[in-house]
Amino acid sequence: MSVIYGLWLRELKRYVRSRAQIVASLGQPLLYLLVLGFGLGPVFQKAGQGNYVQFVAPGIIAMTVLFSSVFSGMGLLWDRQFGFLKETLVAPVPRIQVMLGRTLGAAAVAVFQGLLVAAVCFIAGFRPVDIKALPLVLLLMGLIACLFAALGTAIGSVIENIQGFQLVMNFLVLPIFFLSGALYPLNNLPKVLGVITSLDPLAYGVDGLRTILIGMSHFGLAADVSVLVLVATAFLVLGSYLFSKIQV
C-alpha cells in the first residue's frame, strides 16, 4: 500500500515543482475558452443555443483533464528515457502496485489541473447552475482522469520512444477531444459523426459535466457514469497488464 502512496505522492511532487509546466498547460484551455468562447459566442447565440461560454466551459474542463491525464500517464516515457523506470521495475513489489501508484498520481494531477481551469472559467464568466454539485463534479473529473491516465500508462508501456508521443497526440488524443462534443452540441449531428461520438469515452465525461454544471444532458447522467466506470476499469486492467510486460 505504501508503494502506491509513495508513487502517487511522487507524481504530485513532480507536478508542484514544475511551475513552468503548470502555467504552460493553462495556456491552451485559456485560448479555447477565450477565442472560441467569445469568438463563436455571437453565432451560437443567433442559432438560439444560448451563451457559448456557458456551454463550452464544461468541455474545456474535460479537455484539460483529458490532456493532463494522458500526458501524465505517458510520463512513463520520460522515466524510461531518464532511467528511473528500471528502478521501479526491479523493485520487489507487484508491478500492479507500481502501475496503480503512477496512474492514480497522474489522475490526481489531472483533477487538480481541471479545478484550476474551472476557476479560470469562473473568472471568465462561467456560472454553474448549482454550486452544491461540486462533489459530483469532482467525482466525474476523477473518473475521466483515471480513465485517461490508465490509457496513458497503457500507451507508455507499449511505445518506447518520445517520438511516438506526437503520433499519439495527433491520432488519438486530439480526435478524442474533437469528437467528444466538448465544442459543439451532440444533438442533430450527421449520423456517422453521431455514431463515432457515442464510441468516444470523453463524450460521456463532457456530457456528465454538462448535465451537472449547466443542466444540459444528451446521454443521461446514469449512462455517463456507467460508461466512464466501465471503460476506466477496462483501461486500468489493460494498463496493468501491459505495464507488467515491460522489458527494458
Added chain:
Amino acid sequence: MIQVENLVKKFGEFTAVDHISFHVAPGEIFAFLGPNGAGKTTTIKMLTTLLRPTGGTLEIDGLDPNEHPNEVRKRFGIVFQDPSLDGDMTGYENMELHAIFYHVPRKLRPERVEKLLRLFELWDRRKDQVKLFSGGMKRRLEIARGLLHTPKILFLDEPTLGLDPQTRNQLWTHVKHLNQTEGVTVFLTTHYMDEADRVAHRIAIIDHGKIVAQGTPEELKQQTGANSLEEAFLALTGSAIRDEAATSADQLRQVAKMWGNRR
C-alpha cells in the same frame, strides 16, 4: 546462488548473449569482465527480471526469474550502469522511495538513509533535486541507494564508472564488508582490471556474447602466462579497440521491440 545454463538472448538477428553458462556460489564475489558490447549488461538484465531470455535456463537462489519475478526481486539489489534516479526528486526522496520499495521498516529508514548519505558525502545536498547534482554525485547516490537494504545478491553493473579513486575505494571497502559480515553474494561487472583483481573471488571473461575464460584471477593469469589480469584480459579478448557495439545493438533492439516481438 546463481545458475546459468546455455543462456541466449537475441535482438532480432543480433545475438547479444550466445549460450553462456556459469555458476556463482553463495557468498562469492563474482566479476564479469568484457569489452564494450560484450553482453554483460544484457546478462544482468536477464538475471534481474528486466529482460526475458531467448533460450537457456536461469536460476537465482533456486528460482526462475521468469516464473517468479517478484520472489526473485526480493532477493537482489542492483546498481545500474546507466542512471536510474528521479531527477525531479531530492536526494533524500530518492533514497526514501527506494526504502519503501525494498520494505525497509519505517523506523529504520531515517537512520539508514542518513548513514549512507553521509558515507558517500551527499548528506549536505540531500534537499537538492537530483538534476542539480554533478555526474559523480549522481553516481554516488545510485550506489548509496543500492546499499540501503541488505539483499542476498548484489548486482553491480560498472558501479565505479566515472568515480574518483576515493569513492571507488569507499565502495569496494563497503562491498567487501557486506560480503564478509552478511554473506552477500556479489555479481559485478567492471572495466577496471585492478578492481576485479582486488575484490573478486572468481572471474568470467565474456566477449562477443560468449564466455571465453572462467576462473580465479590467479588461474586466468596462469592460463595465459600473463603477469597481470590486464594482460590476461587482452590475451583473451584481443587488443583491438572496439566500436561501441552496444550502440548498434541498442538500435537493433529498439527496432525489434517497437514493432511487435514482445512476449
